Amino acid sequence: MKKTVTILLASLLTVILGCASYEPLVSMRGADVAAVDAAPDAKAYVGKRPGTQPLVARTFSTQPPVIPHAVDNFDEVTLTENQCLDCHGPDNYVKKNSPKLGDSHFVAATKAFDASRHVCTSCHVAQVDAPALVENRFIGNIK
Numbered sequence: 209m210k211k212t213v214t215i216l217l218a219s220l221l222t223v224i225l226g227c228a229s230y231e232p233l234v235s236m237r238g239a240d241v242a243a244v245d246a247a248p249d250a251k252a253y254v255g256k257r258p259g260t261q262p263l264v265a266r267t268f269s270t271q272p273p274v275i276p277h278a279v280d281n282f283d284e285v286t287l288t289e290n291q292c293l294d295c296h297g298p299d300n301y302v303k304k305n306s307p308k309l310g311d312s313h314f315v316a317a318t319k320a321f322d323a324s325r326h327v328c329t330s331c332h333v334a335q336v337d338a339p340a341l342v343e344n345r346f347i348g349n350i351k
């Protein structure tokens with residue numbers, strides 16, 4: 209009995225000492241875990257109006273090319289609207305003097321536009337001049 213009491217007291221002492229040396233955790237991002245992330249500053253696109261800049265070199269063979277121009281007024285793709293196609297689509301690219309959609313954007317058998325490519329910006333992205341968030345040692349496979 210006496211032994212049990214001693215063990216109990218010793219355990220209690222350990223807990224109390226443990227609590228005394230407790231330091232609150234500080235998260236690496238410096239904010240409470242439940243706090244909403246602050247929105248980053250909106251940066252201006254590096255490119256200007258379509259038709260005024262060279263294409264950006266690709267870095268790997270199957271890369272969707274990045275968008276060299278700004279997309280401020282026409283990046284909203286909806287079910288019925290897609291302004292990217294107004295310039296890049298098969299019916300318009302010649303008169304709009306724009307690069308034509310890649311061959312992979314058409315259904316092989318029918319040559320029709322493949323609707324699974326409708327949301328262009330899920331693969332193609334316009335560029336802003338932002339510092340890399342993490343170290344990046346990527347090396348492309350195009351010489």
Ligand code: HEC
Binds near residue numbers: 261275279
């Ligand atoms: C007003 C016409 C126009 C519109 C609208 C437009 N583009 Fe372009 N796009 C161009 C032209 C012209 C170029 C050639 C580069 C330049 O001059 O900016 C180009 C270049 C590109 C390229 C680079 C192709 C390559 O081979 O490197 C991609 C990708 C692209 N556009 C995607 C898009 C997407 C996605 C949208 C919709 C968000 C869009 N464009 C809207 C005219 C347009």
Ligand code: HEC
Binds near residue numbers: 293327
């Ligand atoms: C699923 C990803 C994906 C989607 C969605 C997509 N693309 Fe592409 N795009 C690519 C890839 C990958 C290439 C590289 C060449 C290829 O595979 O045809 C490319 C190439 C291009 C090119 C350059 C063609 C060339 O000379 O190689 C243009 C212009 C382009 N896409 C415009 C668009 C537009 C406009 C849309 C929306 C209507 C769109 N893409 C949707 C992946 C995509």
